[in-house]
Amino acid sequence: MPRKRLCLLGVLLLLTGYLSTAGAQPARALPDELWFDAPAAATLTVEDGRFKDGLGREVVLRGYNVSGTTKLKEHRGLPFASVADARKSARALRALGGGNSVRFLLHWAYAEPVRGQVDTAYLAAATAQMGAFLDAGIRVYPDFHQDLYSRWLFGANSWYTGDGAPRWAVDLGGYPDEFCGICLFWGQNITQNEAVKRATYDFWHNRHGVQDAFLTTAEKTMTYLRQHLTPAQFAGVVGFDPWNEPHSGVLDPGQTSRTWEKDVLWPFYERFRARMDAAGWQAKPAFVEPTLFWNANIGFQKEEGGFLDVGRLGPRYVFNTHFYDQKAISGIFMWGKAADGQYVTDFGTVRDRAAATGTAAVISEFGHPLSGGVSDKAPTVLKAMYQAMDSRVRGSGWWTNPSGSGPVLSGQQWQWDIYNGRHRELMNDNPGKVQTEGDAWNDEDLSAVRLDDSGTPVLRQDARLLDRVYPSATAGSAVAFTYEDRSRDGATTLTWNEVPRSLPAVRQLVGSGQYALLVWRSDGSAEPTELHLPASFPTSATTVVSDLGVTVSPPAYTRATPVAVASEPGGTGSRRLLLTDADSGTLHYALVTNGATAPPATLLDAARTELSTWTVAQFG
Structure with missing residues (x-):
């Protein structure tokens, strides 16, 4: 049986167990759009030198x-x-x-x-x-x-x-x-x-x-x-x-x-x-x-x-x-x-x-x-x-x-x-x-x-x-990742990873804000890639520029939404960015930043063009 079908079967079986063994937690069905938030997603094994969850995603x-x-x-x-x-x-x-x-x-x-x-x-x-x-x-x-x-x-x-x-x-x-x-x-x-x-x-x-x-x-x-x-x-x-x-x-x-x-x-x-x-x-x-x-x-x-x-x-x-x-x-x-x-x-x-x-x-x-x-x-x-x-x-x-x-x-x-x-x-x-x-x-x-x-x-x-952006689950394999947190040493802001001047639109979009950039290669999964969103990235202040789409204030997750946000499991109020595209072998990128306030469409389009060109130049 193909791995994806096994994963889906495992989700259904484990989800049944989840709903019947929740202990002191109130029994409730998972929303249809969050079908992947089942015990299978929590299960962890080692495969090809990386942690993998029960849905086959690379986990950090x-x-x-x-x-x-x-x-x-x-x-x-x-x-x-x-x-x-x-x-x-x-x-x-x-x-x-x-x-x-x-x-x-x-x-x-x-x-x-x-x-x-x-x-x-x-x-x-x-x-x-x-x-x-x-x-x-x-x-x-x-x-x-x-x-x-x-x-x-x-x-x-x-x-x-x-x-x-x-x-x-x-x-x-x-x-x-x-x-x-x-x-x-x-x-x-x-x-x-x-x-x-x-x-x-x-x-x-x-x-x-x-x-x-x-x-x-x-x-x-x-x-x-x-x-x-x-x-x-x-x-x-x-x-x-x-x-x-x-x-x-x-x-x-x-x-x-x-x-x-x-x-x-x-x-x-x-x-x-x-x-x-x-x-x-x-x-x-x-x-x-x-x-x-x-x-x-x-x-x-x-x-x-x-x-x-x-x-x-x-x-x-x-x-x-x-x-x-x-x-x-x-x-x-x-x-x-x-x-x-x-x-x-x-x-x-x-x-x-x-x-x-x-x-x-x-x-x-x-x-x-x-x-x-x-x-x-x-x-x-x-x-x-x-x-x-x-x-x-x-x-x-x-x-x-x-x-x-x-x-x-x-x-x-x-x-x-x-x-x-x-x-x-x-x-x-x-x-x-x-x-x-x-x-x-x-x-x-x-x-x-x-x-x-x-x-x-x-x-x-x-x-x-x-409280950092990091790729908590990648549908495929992470190829490159960086995060500029702009944390402080006393009154000094520590910036060690400036966006280069050769990417002027990206640099303007990020400004003095925090940013993360993930490059990953997909594996044909229907499951989303997840990045933890810190409290400093409220939905209203989060901008995403990706080959999957460009969005300011990403919408709530549905299976049909390639760039979206959702709560993280556990009901603690923490949030995640979800990036979905069920292709295989494609190299994707996603820039996530809180540096822009109502950026114009022209700036977003220019940043996307720069990142697409940069990705091809760096990874072929």
């Missing part, structure tokens, strides 16, 4: 980590104090932050507080909070999070703390008192704290069967999620991240980080993959992370890795990595601020490693401190990171080399914590060290959101930076 996942609160005892290892707070956060993440996905943190210590006994009350609470995001139309991949192996390695008066393994796993080890020496940053404990190093080593070598216990708990957790989420919700769970930021702890004699990754880390992932299959997650990929420092941008910290010796991962795995600019965070190795193209090489390496391993890539953590001595770099660092996820070509060279863009990368910013600045965490259970500021964990402060005095979520960063 953008969003946040939810949340570092899981590391704390304050809410018993959960991201939220209640399901109501989870719903509030999910709505804000969609409507304010522009996210369509989250990496949802779980805590092993709370899932298995007693060896061999899974706490179903914890799993029930986590499942309900996860469901709040799924009901808001947000895709989820859970992550069993750990940092510095375990909080139980640290005493009441320690300078730092950890999270992850339960107390019983630490008690088995007989580890020395933790001590990091001269550690200016908590991450130095990974390589300098003997207790952390030894406990980490023991986990990877399954001493006392601790790795076996973790895998058993992971399987039970995944089974619980599959059984207690509705079919429609479970369709939106896109995979699982087995272990956060893996590091060897201690290498065996003659071993290198590269051979450790091949001989120790990868077998663990294969064991985890088998547990996913046993739990009924056969169709969902494992989001596997290479050794932590494989892509560090400080030379003495960098380790060889990136799955160089594993071979092709294939569609059952996703190349999942983190990126923080340690030079910028250090305050020592980077003077000044980030600039146009700052990270295109770093993120290009991620694209290359994913392609070499035959799978899709996701940058599941990236970010920068929002307070402290280096916080002034945050606006430029984050803009440069988002820029590098959009394209591997710097802004100043994009219009002359768009074909070098590469795939649009998926990524989840660290982090989305509505309790930022309002925590009450007893650090290492010490009542004399109550943490309230920032993220309440090792002096970090990276949350993009907080609650105001009325309890309403508000952004802590420029909305123009966070």
Whole structure:
């Protein structure tokens, strides 16, 4: 049976399940014109090195980590104090932050507080909070999070703390008192704290069967999620991240980080993959992370890795990595601020490693401190990171080399914590060290959101930076993409991708506004290509110039409308641009801007002519 007919059949079957298993959501038929908003559209697989939804469209996942609160005892290892707070956060993440996905943190210590006994009350609470995001139309991949192996390695008066393994796993080890020496940053404990190093080593070598216990708990957790989420919700769970930021702890004699990754880390992932299959997650990929420092941008910290010796991962795995600019965070190795193209090489390496391993890539953590001595770099660092996820070509060279863009990368910013600045965490259970500021964990402060005095979520960063245009679903394949967000660094507007003077009509149309340009090759789909529309792109101020049509204030979507707008799934008020043409192999383009007010038809026609000529010249 042809793929499109299979997709349509899947939509009908899944839609039936959706309408009959909506749980607390009121049962209602989908409007005929939004027939593609069924669980099939939420289902995600890996195909030809890209994420694909159940309708065959190329998908980009953008969003946040939810949340570092899981590391704390304050809410018993959960991201939220209640399901109501989870719903509030999910709505804000969609409507304010522009996210369509989250990496949802779980805590092993709370899932298995007693060896061999899974706490179903914890799993029930986590499942309900996860469901709040799924009901808001947000895709989820859970992550069993750990940092510095375990909080139980640290005493009441320690300078730092950890999270992850339960107390019983630490008690088995007989580890020395933790001590990091001269550690200016908590991450130095990974390589300098003997207790952390030894406990980490023991986990990877399954001493006392601790790795076996973790895998058993992971399987039970995944089974619980599959059984207690509705079919429609479970369709939106896109995979699982087995272990956060893996590091060897201690290498065996003659071993290198590269051979450790091949001989120790990868077998663990294969064991985890088998547990996913046993739990009924056969169709969902494992989001596997290479050794932590494989892509560090400080030379003495960098380790060889990136799955160089594993071979092709294939569609059952996703190349999942983190990126923080340690030079910028250090305050020592980077003077000044980030600039146009700052990270295109770093993120290009991620694209290359994913392609070499035959799978899709996701940058599941990236970010920068929002307070402290280096916080002034945050606006430029984050803009440069988002820029590098959009394209591997710097802004100043994009219009002359768009074909070098590469795939649009998926990524989840660290982090989305509505309790930022309002925590009450007893650090290492010490009542004399109550943490309230920032993220309440090792002096970090990276949350993009907080609650105001009325309890309403508000952004802590420029909305123009966070709420972005991006191609959330492409009917075919994205060939090139760029977005000029015009975000601010203080009072300065950061413009790194000016429309060139060789395109005067396009330049005039965009003016000082934000703009995005997507070039894609169609595949004959009847489904629309979707771009997220930020709140800064209200319908009345949105202009689209495309080979599919030219429109000011795009109309509401119907199947017969090639350029239109619609709400995004989940009822949060967020919106999307829909571009539809059921041809095959045709190269399309669409410029989306909020820079024009009532532009005349002559200007729109001139801009379309310029873009059509430019597209032919650049792509043939």
